[in-house]
Amino acid sequence: MFDEGDYAVMAIVNRTPDSFFDSGATFAFEAAVAAADNAVAQGADIVDVGGVKAGDGPEVSVAEEIERVVPFIAAVHDRHPELILSVDTWRGEVAREAVAAGAELVNDTWAGWDPQVIEVAADTGAGLVVSHTGGLQPRTVAAKPVYGDVVAEVRAELLDRAEAAVAAGVRADGILIDPTHDFGKTTYHSLDLTRRLEELSGTGWPVLVALSRKDFVGETLDLPVDRRLNGTLAATAISAWNGARVFRAHDVAATREVLDMVAAIKGDKPPKAPRRSL
Template sequence: MKKLFLADRVIETSRPAFVMGVVNATPDSFWKESRGGAENALRLIDEGADILDIGGESSRPGSEYVSEEEELRRIIPVIEAVRRRSSIPVSVDTRKKNVMKAAFEAGADILNDISALEDDDELAPFAASVAIPVILMHKRGIPVTMQNDTSYSDVFREVSDYLESRADYAVRSGISSEKIIVDPGIGFGKDLNANVTLIRRCGELCGKKYTVLMALSRKTCIGQMTGRDVEDRLFGTLAADIISVINGAQIVRVHDVKETVDTLSVLSYTI
């Protein structure tokens, strides 16, 4: 039984990993079917998501950051609509303390920060003060430039060491270690070989001390491995998710919730 510790409760799943459904309240996320607001969120709940991840700022390669005001305008109505219907845990994909504070007050439960608490010095203390889990992701640079440099001498060691250092910072800021989740940042400043290495070894990150999240859904590396465009990467994504879970991932962040739930349900009978 997998467990995740929120501020006010513990959630569990009998499947080998939690399924986090992606809700992009943005006009430019790379997979158009993930764009939208409350309607998309409620559909993913009906499909069996364990967690929703709502974001108002695209982080696809080449994208640019948006203002705090625009991010709030996009995500708060979605969180409010979800809360009128469901108590499902809601993660918010943001780098900004004021956005996370407003989201928390609207009913959000988890911080998902692609900057691993680097971009806003007030974010870690806030997360600690309200006892929410934090997802710390590795990336290199910012989305608009991150694919300009994808060379590493030892990608696993460098990614793991970075996440370990950010987790240490989170703990020093008052965040409980049991509420730290690490994400190696597939596709964020990495080439195909680096992504494959991280899929193979994801469960070893940070010496296996923290929950590991893998976000592989329909990404470029799936297209490179299959030769498929984004619209046709479902089966490749499911295969990569299975391998990640077998290798130690405990959360998979996906666009295709129903299919992932079925895949993990079958996997639960065989591992």
């Protein structure tokens, strides 16, 4: 799926009126299309489209979620046919409609809560993000989660889920594993997962990390959402060094620059314009 030194930026476009980061800036259809165009111009490899806020909020029906994401995916697919489109959903019905409209990846953030999601990936050939949430129900927050060794337990569960997906017919080369920072975890757990991410990347499955402006960044630095970019980019660089391959991000250009710098320092890619003393 990736050559050595390749890092993919997954741009976030939320078709929700209550996103924790932008408070609905891309809820309007044309605003969302413009955001997707801008993400592509800034170097996004994937655009991830969500129709339901991950956290607490008003109930969104299956029909409403489909209405928010499916026509938009179809429109962006027409505008950017080479772009990989991802749908951020835990619902099989939504995933099936989104794949039919042009999505190639199902980002199941809620760890197989709806078993139909795996069936959709198996039936259609779509890729699948396998996540870890500590058994949480969708759109809930864990109360004082406890792990003996969070990295070991996340690793074991992700391996089990990935292998089960392949056994169910999902193509192995389309699976990504996501430790799912913050979900079912304290800030200490998310920091530990970042520090020891090589234990996940060493499994052979490509690792996706969704770090962008999350609470573990804010709590570590005691900063609100609008001041978490620097912390996010620091976690991004560490995660790339430790083997992550896909980075779900609100700030595409900044993330792309960080990842290109990491690749150059690791010796995987040459500098783009080396001139000094040459």
